[in-house]
Every structure is written in structure tokens, then in C-alpha cells.
Amino acid sequence: MAKRVKKLTHKTTVRIKPTVPFAFDPTFHKPGHFTSGDNLWQPGTRWQTWAWKGKCLGLKFENKGTVAKPLIALSIFAGKKLSRSFIDSLKKEVEYRYNLNLDLKEFYRRFSKDRLVGPAIKKLRGMRPGHPSSLYEYLIIGIVLQNASVRRSIQMFQNLLECYGTLVEFDDKKLWCFWEPGRLKNVNEQELRALKVGYRAKSIKKIDEQFINGLDEEKLREQDRETQMQELLKLYGVGPATVWYLLFDVFHHWDFFNHVSPWEQKIYSKLFFNQSPENPVSVKRLLKYFERYGEYKQLAVHYIWEDLWWRRKKGEKIPWLEKEIRT
């Protein structure tokens, strides 16, 4: 689909100082997550589109510091000049989504000696959990992940982005920027189905409607975890698997672990019990094992998970893992 490119020519740069220690690359690039047309990464630099308060923006994060003395240069590209207050609110949101003010000391103190988490902490020291997406965006991603292989999820997501998103150009990169909540108001299910999302069209449509009806991410962030979970489960098409992802990536609860999807089950079985993926350990037993990481259980597993994908990315041969990756 040919679309006009929106050029983001106004550039503002702000400096962000994350808490110490901070690791740039494993924070801004998660090789275990599926990639899509809204971002690019190379060591030391991340480009990311960002739909924020009605504007399409391009963000460029550059590593200007070290683990012990972190500094990020964040360049914000926009179509028009941005106000100071807009930039301030955006900076705060960036810090929130990437957990740049997270204090990891207690987590490291307790688990640096753990046989599995210890080595991961050593390699990824300073890595933050986090995700660039808003609740709305993550919900859409969550829906396209359901009951589909990675390749198909990427295809569905890309189709949606190219149909309803905006192609932007900044810093010589062309990337797709997400559409705003409510954009699908006058789109019917059939049009969505044409993008090969199948029965997920109904969920996507209903989620978009909920945002028109006043679903508010900021307000939901202030609620406790149980309330958040109940509210999210009310959404059509959102079940335990999607909620579990949301509570970690969007609402930043490190202590919540109640779900393991089939492919993750196979990978955890190998990592934690050295059990072959053909004969995986039960979900119940996996969850019981994670209890040892207490209030940091989700963070601990995130470290081990990311370590695995970074090892693969760096060229380590992990034959059993290759078998589990369906592209």
C-alpha cells in the first residue's frame, strides 16, 4: 500500500540520566520480542516511532554514557515545533515505559548468587524491563499474538500498521507510527478481516471502542494490580495470557506470575530443569519454582529469558532453541 511519508523535521534533544547501573542495549533491544516496522536498533542507538497526545513522533535514543555513569541523548523528531510542557511530559513517559528510574539494587543483592539468575545479572547488569507501547498499542499486539505463529503475528501487525498507521521519516529512517485509539471507529469488521487478522477483528474493534468510551491508561496505572487485572479481563478478546503480558510490560508488576504459554513452557523447561522441550515440565511446577524469586519473580525470569536470546543473537549455537522457533 503506497502511503505518503510524513517528514518529521523539527528536532529537539533532551538528556536523560537513568539510575545506576544502566545497560543501554539490553534495555532498548529485546531480541526475544518480535520486531516490526515501528523501530530499529543497532548497538548504542534505538529509533522508535511514538504516537503521543495526537502527534506522530520519531524518537532516537543514543547511548552517551556507561553502565556506571549512564546518559541517554533522546532526540525527538516532530512535524511541528513542540512546546516545553509537551517535551517534559513525553520525557516522563519515556522514563516510565523503559523503567529508567528503576532501582535494581535489592534484586541484585538477593539474586546475584543464584545459579541461574546470577550469570544473567552479570551479563545484563543494568538492563531494565519495559516496553515502548502504550496500553492501547500493547492490546493490539496482544491480540495478534493470540493463537498464531510468530510469522503470522508479524504479518497481521504489519498489515494493521500499514493500513491505519502513518509512515514517518526522521533521521534518514522511514518507520511506521501507530495510529491513535479511536481510529477504528468507522472501520468495520470486514475491513479488518481483509488484513488477515481473522476472528481477531472483533476483538480489535471492541478494544478500540473501549478507548472511545473512556478507558484511560493513566487512571488504570494508579489502581492496584487486582483492579487492573479485573478491568483488563473485561475487554473482549483479553484473557489470562494477554493480561499476564500487560501486567508486566505495561503496568510493571514484577511479582506477578500466573501464566505460561505453551512455547514458553518448553523453553523454561529446558532452562530451569534441563528437560527436553518434547517432554516439558508442567506449568504448575514451573510456577512453583519461580516462587523462590519472590517479589522479583517476573524480573528474574525476564533476565534469564533475555540472556538466552542475547546469547543466540551473539552467535552462540543453541540447537534445541532453534527447533522451538517457528518463523
Added chain:
DNA sequence: CATCAGGGCCCTG
């Protein structure tokens, strides 16, 4: 060629 399972969820009985 047909059949099937896949990074769930809803709905029914």
C-alpha cells in the same frame, strides 16, 4: 491435494 497445529479466548452444555 488434505489435514493440522499454532505465543488464546469466547461460548456452550
Added chain:
DNA sequence: CAGGGCCCTGAT
């Protein structure tokens, strides 16, 4: 609370 159906796609 178990299980069928749902869209589409690549694998077999």
C-alpha cells in the same frame, strides 16, 4: 469446568 470453534498460514 471441559471442549469445540474460530481465521489464516506454513509444515507435513
